[in-house]
Amino acid sequence: MTEKHDDSIKNSTITEVEWVPVSLTKDKxxxxxxxxxxxxxxxxxxxxxxxxxxxxxxxxxxxxxxxIIFRYGTPGLGMYIVIDGNVVIYSKEKTNDVxxxxxxxxSFFGEMSxxxxxxxxxxxxxxxxxxxxxxxxxxxxxxxxxxxxxxxILMERLACIVVSRLREADKRxxxxxxxxxxxx
Amino acid sequence: xxxxxxxxxxxxxxxFLLILFVITAITFILIFPLISDLLVVLVISIVLTYVFKxxxxxxxxxxxxRVISITAIFVLGGVLIGIGVRFxxxxxxxxxxxxxxxxxxxxxxxxxxxxxxxxxxxxxxVSGLIAIEPDQAEIxxxxxxxxxxxxxQQSQKLIAGAMNVLALAIVVPFMTFFLLKDGAAFTxxxxxxxxxxxxxMTLSLSYRIDRSFGxxxxxxxxxxxxxxxxxxxxxxxxGVKFAVVLGLINGLLNSIPFFGPFIAYFPIALVVxxxxxxxxxxxxxxxxxxxxxxxxxxxxxxxxxxxxxVNVHPAIVLLAVLIGGKLAGAIGMFIAVPVYxxxxxxxxxxxxxxxxxxxx
Numbered sequence: 001m002t003e004k005h006d007d008s009i010k011n012s013t014i015t016e017v018e019w020v021p022v023s024l025t026k027d028k029x030x031x032x033x034x035x036x037x038x039x040x041x042x043x044x045x046x047x048x049x050x051x052x053x054x055x056x057x058x059x060x061x062x063x064x065x066x067x068i069i070f071r072y073g074t075p076g077l078g079m080y081i082v083i084d085g086n087v088v089i090y091s092k093e094k095t096n097d098v099x100x101x102x103x104x105x106x107s108f109f110g111e112m113s114x115x116x117x118x119x120x121x122x123x124x125x126x127x128x129x130x131x132x133x134x135x136x137x138x139x140x141x142x143x144x145x146x147x148x149x150x151x152x153i154l155m156e157r158l159a160c161i162v163v164s165r166l167r168e169a170d171k172r173x174x175x176x177x178x179x180x181x182x183x184x
Numbered sequence: 185x186x187x188x189x190x191x192x193x194x195x196x197x198x199x200f201l202l203i204l205f206v207i208t209a210i211t212f213i214l215i216f217p218l219i220s221d222l223l224v225v226l227v228i229s230i231v232l233t234y235v236f237k238x239x240x241x242x243x244x245x246x247x248x249x250r251v252i253s254i255t256a257i258f259v260l261g262g263v264l265i266g267i268g269v270r271f272x273x274x275x276x277x278x279x280x281x282x283x284x285x286x287x288x289x290x291x292x293x294x295x296x297x298x299x300x301x302x303x304x305x306x307x308x309x310v311s312g313l314i315a316i317e318p319d320q321a322e323i324x325x326x327x328x329x330x331x332x333x334x335x336x337q338q339s340q341k342l343i344a345g346a347m348n349v350l351a352l353a354i355v356v357p358f359m360t361f362f363l364l365k366d367g368a369a370f371t372x373x374x375x376x377x378x379x380x381x382x383x384x385m386t387l388s389l390s391y392r393i394d395r396s397f398g399x400x401x402x403x404x405x406x407x408x409x410x411x412x413x414x415x416x417x418x419x420x421x422x423g424v425k426f427a428v429v430l431g432l433i434n435g436l437l438n439s440i441p442f443f444g445p446f447i448a449y450f451p452i453a454l455v456v457x458x459x460x461x462x463x464x465x466x467x468x469x470x471x472x473x474x475x476x477x478x479x480x481x482x483x484x485x486x487x488x489x490x491x492x493x494v495n496v497h498p499a500i501v502l503l504a505v506l507i508g509g510k511l512a513g514a515i516g517m518f519i520a521v522p523v524y525x526x527x528x529x530x531x532x533x534x535x536x537x538x539x540x541x542x543x544x
Contacts, residue, residue, distance in 0.1 A: 056369065059387075063380060070384060074541045077384045136384075138391040146244045 033060070033083045033133060036106050040081065042157050050150050057143060059134040063126035072097075072123040076113030078136030082106065085130025090123040097123060114140055114158060208527060213507075225352065227519060229359035233367065234401040236261075240364055254364045258357065272428070279426045286458050385541040389533055396529045400522060408435040410485050411477055418473040424466065425459040434477070439518055440505060442498045445478055500524065 037043045046054065061080075063069060069080060072092045080087070084105050090097040100122065103109060109124060114137050144151030236257050243253035371390060378386045412435020419427035430452050437448040452470055460466025501521055508520025 056372070059372070059376060059383075061380060061383065067380060069380070071542055074384075075388065077388050134383075136387055138388070145241060148245065 033058075033131075036083050037081065037133065039106060040108065041161060042108075042154065046153075050147075050153075053143070053147055053150060057135055057139045059136070061132050061134055063130050063132065065126060065128050067126045069124035069126060069132070070110065070120050072121065073119050076110060076116075076118055076120050077138075078113050078134055078140075079108055079111040080124070081108040081133045081135075083131040083133055085132075086127040087130060087132070088125050088127045090125065091121070092123065102127065111158060111161060113137060115162065208531065212527075213511075224515075225355055225359065228352075228356050229363060231401055232356065232360040233363040234398045235405060236360070236364060237398060238402065250365060254361060258361065275428050276432065279429045283426050283429060283455060283459075382541075382543065385537045385543065389537050392533050393526075393529055396533075397526055400525060404439050404522065407481065407485050408439045411435045411438045411481055414477045414480060415473065418477065422469045422473065424456060424469065426455055430455060434474070436518065438481070439521075440501070441521055442501050443505065445474070449474065 038046075043054065061069075063085075069087065070076075072090070082103050082105050087103045087107070087109065088099055089101040089103065089109060091100045092098075101109075110120070112118070113120070114135065117137070140151070140154065144155065236254070239257050240250065240253045243256065244250055248256070371394075375383070375387055375390060412431040414431075415434040416427050416431025419430050424430065433451050434445075434448045437444040440447065449470075452474065453467060456466040456470045457463045460469075501524075504520040504524040505517050508516035508518075508523075510516070
């Protein structure tokens with residue numbers, strides 16, 4: 001479902017713009033948020049002006065323990081980034097919900113929903129109190145029209161993330177096949 | 185914990201929708217008289233915001249900053265309004281005044297007499313069945329005239345009650361400017377107050393409603409303008425008097441779905457009868473022109489403006505127009521269908537979203 005950032009994506013930046021720290025807000029939570037976001041491959045090396053533009057996309061959400069972030073089968077609207085706290089991802093198998101991942105600060109999930117409108121393939125639940133940042137498809141689409149250059153940068157990075165995860169899933173699949181063949 | 189179980193029992197789904205619809209209708213009828221003043225200002229500002237929004241977005245797309253884009257559009261709008269006031273308004277006023285004089289001087293009683301005479305010669309006994317005596321006809325004509333005047337005065341009172349024209353001219357541009365500049369940020373702040381359970385649903389819903397509303401308003405305006413201009417040009421070429429006023433009437437009435445184009449036939453036919461010589465040929469030209477404009481609209485304009493397709497049932501259109509007319513006169517008639525369409529989009533989309541997000 002999700003992973004922490006990987007170096008191959010980190011190096012695939014389009015424009016090398018010098019990163020300038022921006023005071024998005026003054027409190028500690030926002031400085032944590034800025035630090036966390038700038039460490040993600042999606043948002044690194046973003047210029048001051050673009051940061052301001054991006055900040056208007058972010059939706060800060062706070063979830064309490066065991067609160068559902070999104071449900072399996074509901075329409076996917078966007079991705080979430082964990083700023084602090086933990087999130088557990090459950091996959092639906094028959095009638096049971098099986099834990100498939102536990103995510104901490106700096107992790108992100110639901111990024112496929114930024115590209116297309118398919119339903120959520122898992123349920124995300126907050127473990128303890130958590131602060132998340134949500135980025136959603138309608139606003140990203142607006143950004144792509146209003147600021148095409150920044151929109152293109154984000155979409156290209158997003159594509160890199162998705163491709164890298166697809167490669168990894170292929171790799172795992174190959175390993176399982178090999179394992180199955182050797183067992184037979 | 186079962187994470188995919190719906191939160192609300194589906195048993196209550198239909199009941200909830202029914203209650204929602206009834207509450208919306210009752211609330212609107214009850215609160216309208218109390219907030220009509222504010223509503224006029226707000227509706228005009230929102231409509232203007234949606235008219236200018238695509239232009240602002242396009243300028244932003246070209247790299248112009250939002251504030252500069254909005255200011256540039258306001259300046260351009262001011263210049264266009266100035267040109268309109270300088271060139272078109274005097275024409276419309278002079279044509280309107282001349283038309284009013286013509287109607288006042290028109291011999292309706294004479295027409296009635298000729299019509300009764302024609303009926304007696306060709307269809308004996310029919311005039312007796314209709315039983316319209318000359319003095320009755322006069323009473324009916326004066327009643328229709330008084331009714332129409334009162335109907336138009338209702339809208340005039342509504343605007344006058346909202347504010348005087350000068351205040352309106354200041355408040356509306358200000359409100360429109362800030363809605364264009366900060367509307368999105370304001371909506372975002374508002375959505376952030378929504379509880380987590382309904383957050384994604386509300387965000388998605390707000391975008392869909394925004395899109396539907398914007399497309400609907402814009403397509404109505406474009407279609408009305410196209411119809412109005414085509415009517416004006418066609419009547420001017422055919423040498424019919426008051427072509428600008430006729431174009432205006434046809435364009436405005438076409439904003440009412442289904443019935444608008446038919447309602448437009450009556451005032452236009454009246455003007456043609458009074459002013460064109462011979463009247464029969466004038467009526468023939470009118471039929472050809474109005475039908476051609478409708479064909480052009482249906483073949484060329486409507487397929488392009490597909491987004492206008494908010495499906496409203498004809499019976500509901502009629503009901504909405506009647507309620508709108510009763511509440512706010514002529515203005516009410518024109519805004520009734522868009523207001524209903526928006527309420528319908530909100531209710532239907534809310535229902536679909538509640539279902540899709542498994543809250544129902």
